[in-house]
Amino acid sequence: MDAFLDGFAVVAQPDTLFYCLIGVLIGMLIGVLPGLGPAATMAILLPIVVTVGDPIAGVIMMAGVYYGAQYGGTITSVLLRIPGEASSVVTVFDGFALAKQGKAGTALGIAAIGSFVGATLSIIALSLTAPLVASWAVDFGPPEYAALALLGVLLVATIGSGSKLKALIAAAIGLLLATVGKDQFSGAERFTFGSMELSQGIDFVVVAMGLFGVSEILHNLEERHGKPHVPAKVANVWPSRKELKEASPAIGRGSVIGFFLGVLPGGGAVMSSLAAYATEKRVSKHPEEFGRGSIKGVAAPETANNAAATSSFIPLLTLGIPANASMAMLFAALLVLGITPSPALVEENPELFWGVVNSMYIGNVFLLLLSIPLVGIFVRILRVRPAILAPITALITILGAYTLNNSTFDIFLMIAFGIVGYLMKKAGFEPGPMVLAFVLGSILENNVRRSLIIFDGDPTGFVTDSISGPILAVFVLVALWPVARALLDRRQRRTSLSESTPREDSLR
Numbered sequence: 001m002d003a004f005l006d007g008f009a010v011v012a013q014p015d016t017l018f019y020c021l022i023g024v025l026i027g028m029l030i031g032v033l034p035g036l037g038p039a040a041t042m043a044i045l046l047p048i049v050v051t052v053g054d055p056i057a058g059v060i061m062m063a064g065v066y067y068g069a070q071y072g073g074t075i076t077s078v079l080l081r082i083p084g085e086a087s088s089v090v091t092v093f094d095g096f097a098l099a100k101q102g103k104a105g106t107a108l109g110i111a112a113i114g115s116f117v118g119a120t121l122s123i124i125a126l127s128l129t130a131p132l133v134a135s136w137a138v139d140f141g142p143p144e145y146a147a148l149a150l151l152g153v154l155l156v157a158t159i160g161s162g163s164k165l166k167a168l169i170a171a172a173i174g175l176l177l178a179t180v181g182k183d184q185f186s187g188a189e190r191f192t193f194g195s196m197e198l199s200q201g202i203d204f205v206v207v208a209m210g211l212f213g214v215s216e217i218l219h220n221l222e223e224r225h226g227k228p229h230v231p232a233k234v235a236n237v238w239p240s241r242k243e244l245k246e247a248s249p250a251i252g253r254g255s256v257i258g259f260f261l262g263v264l265p266g267g268g269a270v271m272s273s274l275a276a277y278a279t280e281k282r283v284s285k286h287p288e289e290f291g292r293g294s295i296k297g298v299a300a301p302e303t304a305n306n307a308a309a310t311s312s313f314i315p316l317l318t319l320g321i322p323a324n325a326s327m328a329m330l331f332a333a334l335l336v337l338g339i340t341p342s343p344a345l346v347e348e349n350p351e352l353f354w355g356v357v358n359s360m361y362i363g364n365v366f367l368l369l370l371s372i373p374l375v376g377i378f379v380r381i382l383r384v385r386p387a388i389l390a391p392i393t394a395l396i397t398i399l400g401a402y403t404l405n406n407s408t409f410d411i412f413l414m415i416a417f418g419i420v421g422y423l424m425k426k427a428g429f430e431p432g433p434m435v436l437a438f439v440l441g442s443i444l445e446n447n448v449r450r451s452l453i454i455f456d457g458d459p460t461g462f463v464t465d466s467i468s469g470p471i472l473a474v475f476v477l478v479a480l481w482p483v484a485r486a487l488l489d490r491r492q493r494r495t496s497l498s499e500s501t502p503r504e505d506s507l508r
Contacts, residue, residue: 003346004127007354010056011362016355019057023064024363028370030065031072031088038069042329046336055337056352060359062333066326067119067309067360070269071367074111074302078104082213082397087269087305089435090277092212094290094297101293109239110247110295111302112371118255118303119364122310125259127357142450143462147471149444152271153437154478155278164482166429171437177202178441185449197409206401206414207438211431213397214418217390219425239295247299250280254303262308263315270439272308273301310360317341317353 010016030041042062049058073088078095091111098107153171180191181201192198239247257279258272280300281290290297316327318341334341339352346353401414421431451468455461462468 003350003354004358006351007358010351010355011060011359013057015054016057016060016359017362019052019061020064020359020363021366023061024068024071024366025370027065027068027070028072028367031069031075038066038326038329041065041069042326042333046329046333049333050336055339056355058337059330059333059339059352059356060363062330063313063356063359064363066330067306067363068367069326070119070306070309071112071115071371074108074115078107078111078298080213081216083208087273087301087309089208089212089270089432090273090301091298093277093432094292094294097291097293098295098298103293106239106243106295107298108371110243110299112368113239113244114247114251114254114299114303115306115371116364116368117251118258118305118307119310119360121255122259122262122307123357123360123364126311126314140467142447142454143465143468144471146444146447146451147462147468147475148271149440149447151471151475151478152274152440153444154475155274163428167433170424170429170431170434174434174437175441175444177207177434178438179445184446197407197413202413202438203405203410204435204439206410207417208435209397209401210414210417211421211424211435214394214415215421215425215431217394217397218418218422221390243295247295250276250296250300251303253279253283254300255307258304258307259311261304262311269305269308269312270436272304274436276300276304313356313360317345317356 011020026041026045027038030038042065045062045065049062052058052061070087073083074091074095076082077088077091078099081092081096083089083092095107095111098104153175176191180198182189182192182199189199254272254276257276258269261272261275262269277290277297277300280296281287284290284294284296312327316331331341339345339349397414398411401410402408424431424434451462452459462472
């Protein structure tokens with residue numbers, strides 16, 4: 001407890017507070033700008049961290065960039081239908097639908113409150129249970145990650161608001177796209193057609209910005225051609241008591257899901273937001289509302305991804321295992337500063353450990369205080385005429401795609417995916433399952449192949465494993481549930497029909 005309180009004393013230093021504020025501000029800004037991302041920003045800031053002087057302040061600033069980006073990514077998802085971060089892909093479905101209904105302020109307000117609650121609860125859980133949860137997470141290996149990714153791919157089919165068959169087809173295409181590039185095991189090139197650029201694989205941000213951003217620009221230009229622009233009606237940024245009551249259960253469930261999935265390397269904010277959204281849709285009495293402007297469809301994924309962003313610090317700080325690319329950059333920053341993340345970090349450098357953890361309490365307060373007042377400024381983007389908004393949005397997406405690898409090839413690839421997304425929308429396909437399956441595809445393939453090496457090529461090892469076996473059992477239950485429910489409904493209809501037939505005969 002003394003070390004925990006000493007951590008607050010470290011954060012309370014004026015220079016440390018300043019770097020924490022700078023970190024969350026940068027994170028929020030790069031979250032608003034699609035394409036740059038927290039990992040790339042942290043890589044750019046890495047030389048600056050060395051010159052800060054105080055290692056703790058430098059690490060706190062880098063941490064602020066990461067979880068601050070989770071807030072910022074929501075803004076473009078709601079206002080422009082462009083996910084600023086991979087974890088904001090699911091927010092696009094209901095967030096943008098609410099914006100089209102004139103409730104952009106409500107969507108962003110709910111997202112900010114859910115993000116704050118999810119992150120704060122996750123920090124409290126991190127502070128209390130870090131050693132226990134870290135020891136549980138270390139038991140996960142390739143079989144467990146493979147089973148989780150497979151379950152995630154199945155859940156992808158539940159997030160589309162249209163046909164489940166079309167969602168599965170789109171997910172299958174996403175899995176295929178994830179195989180493009182060099183095989184990590186053999187080095188063989190797959191589906192590159194002799195292109196040097198494709199040999200490095202397809203960047204997720206290029207796919208997401210094309211399928212969501214460019215396709216939306218094309219779709220809007222078609223829909224609004226020749227029509228006068230009507231400014232969006234923006235409600236109060238602060239949600240009503242009824243809306244908060246409606247979102248509260250989703251925020252609670254999202255916090256729990258995000259915390260536990262964020263601890264697992266390979267789970268992270270993307271899988272957490274997907275799982276939280278799918279859970280809310282399954283438990284809802286009106287699942288048809290999702291994808292058309294549901295408050296819960298914004299609250300759940302935004303709460304989950306911020307909770308996961310916080311809990312992903314557990315394996316990094318206690319085990320030295322980065323859970324994602326951003327954590328890998330933070331891992332690099334620690335090594336540059338002469339600090340080796342390990343289980344001994346808590347005992348050997350408690351000021352750093354508890355300083356970083358406790359800075360998240362203050363950093364999330366900063367973000368809540370900044371995001372709510374600034375929402376009105378971002379909402380004004382919706383009032384800009386389409387003739388002005390479309391070129392600005394296109395410029396943002398082009399700059400974002402170019403800054404990924406300083407490559408014009410990424411720009412043309414993004415435009416190609418934009419045309420594909422436009423055609424998919426015309427044909428009734430949802431782009432979301434394709435994008436999310438693309439993210440999960442590499443996790444699934446790599447861990448399946450690593451698992452088969454461990455099992456000497458015996459696939460039954462997935463079932464007999466003490467952890468992946470139950471996960472696969474959940475996968476089977478989720479896969480068979482729609483079939484079982486259809487059979488039960490059919491039996492109930494037959495029973496009701498047979499009961500009504502004798503009654504009609506007696507009346508006659």
